[in-house]
Amino acid sequence: MLGVVAAALGGPEVLQVTELPEPEAGPGQVVVRTRAVCVHPADIAATTGEIPRGPVAPPFSPGWDIAGEVVSVGSGTADLRVGDRVVGMIPWYLTRGTPGGYAEFVAVDADWMVPLPDGLDFVSAATVPLNAQTAQQGLSLVSLAMLPAGSSILVTGASGGVGGFAAQLAAQDGYRVLAQAGHGDEEWVHGLGAHEVIPRSADLATVGPVAAVFDAVPVGEAAAAAVEDRGVVVTTRPTPAIVPDRGVRQELQLIRLDRELLARLVEQVAAGRLLTRVAATMPLTEAADAHRRVLAGGLRGKLVLTAG
Missing domain, CATH: 3.40.50.720 (NAD(P)-binding Rossmann-like Domain)
Known part of the structure; x- marks a missing residue:
């Protein structure tokens, strides 16, 4: 599968598209086929090493918020099934890029994901968590x-x-x-x-x-x-x-993952009670250019990488 890794600390140029082994779902995990991953300033801070607790040693994968479909389920996972549409937040402050969301498939703890309502598309959903x-x-x-x-x-x-x-x-x-x-x-x-x-x-x-x-x-x-x-x-x-x-x-206020809160917020966005906006989408393989666009400023809304 294709993924994007920071091969060194620095600007957008350190992001490289590479072949990665496809992940397997461990106990309590699911593998998600990533359809959309939001680009955050926190991703850029990770690649430059300007994050709390100090820089992460490369190589690592950026990416917090993903939306996609469950393609495999590990043992002990009861509430998600193959084919489910999901959205969630990889707690990057804990994973430190192992995993990150800039990949076609990601193995994540099931507790990081919530069901994605039918009325909400992958791209918009990825801007929420x-x-x-x-x-x-x-x-x-x-x-x-x-x-x-x-x-x-x-x-x-x-x-x-x-x-x-x-x-x-x-x-x-x-x-x-x-x-x-x-x-x-x-x-x-x-x-x-x-x-x-x-x-x-x-x-x-x-x-x-x-x-x-x-x-x-x-x-x-x-x-x-x-x-x-x-x-x-x-x-x-x-x-x-x-x-x-x-x-x-x-x-x-530093983010902490709260699955129940996330589910409520996603439901509100799906129902139109909370608004979000997307400035543009770009292919996952153009992650470096996406970081350049975010750094240049002037975007009205979030920039979202798409895959699959």
């Missing part, structure tokens, strides 16, 4: 602050993957959402339920003050300047401490 779970788990940290009903929350990067889901979920939770987005994305972000869309160029210190910030980019201190005293800031990567702290609670 990492982004939507991060958004929901980050908003759970905001809810710990017991904010009054209707409190305002600022979401940075609301036209992106995590930020787009965060804006929608926050609006569904009853927050008044101020969403920061790039030029040309205003209509999309308004459609996610944002009450107000703020230009990316805006000085966030002049916004609010808001009770909470979901800093999905993250931009760090610039976003924290919008939060009120004793408010809460949630970021998706480590950022410096707020100075002065003003009693602001800072929380770091």
Whole structure:
């Protein structure tokens, strides 16, 4: 089978298409024929070695989110069968690329996958697991602050993957959402339920003050300047401490796999209650060019690799 591996640490040029042995399903595992795998900034960070816990020694395969069909089932796997359509998240923070999703077939723990509803296509489904779970788990940290009903929350990067889901979920939770987005994305972000869309160029210190910030980019201190005293800031990567702290609670949201949560989120996307968008698809064999496009910026939506 064909797969894509990072043969060294570096830019997109380190990604190589190669023949890999077809995987076998071990106990509690399934082999998935990968139909779609989402390209994330985390994949690029892995190839450059800029990830938590330090770089992974090459060769390894990038790829967190896959959607496809079960082609074989290992012993002790009860709830998935050959032919099932599935979507899921390879917890790359644990696997460190063994496995990764950039391959035509991947052996994964059955607990990493959830059924894919008939109304949701493989490509759209592959944009959901990492982004939507991060958004929901980050908003759970905001809810710990017991904010009054209707409190305002600022979401940075609301036209992106995590930020787009965060804006929608926050609006569904009853927050008044101020969403920061790039030029040309205003209509999309308004459609996610944002009450107000703020230009990316805006000085966030002049916004609010808001009770909470979901800093999905993250931009760090610039976003924290919008939060009120004793408010809460949630970021998706480590950022410096707020100075002065003003009693602001800072929380770091790093993804953790939650199968039940993932199943609920996928169902919401399938039902049209949560929106996602795809900027483009490219063949798996063009993964290096896909990384170049992500690095160049300007994509409206996620870039998804397709196989099979």
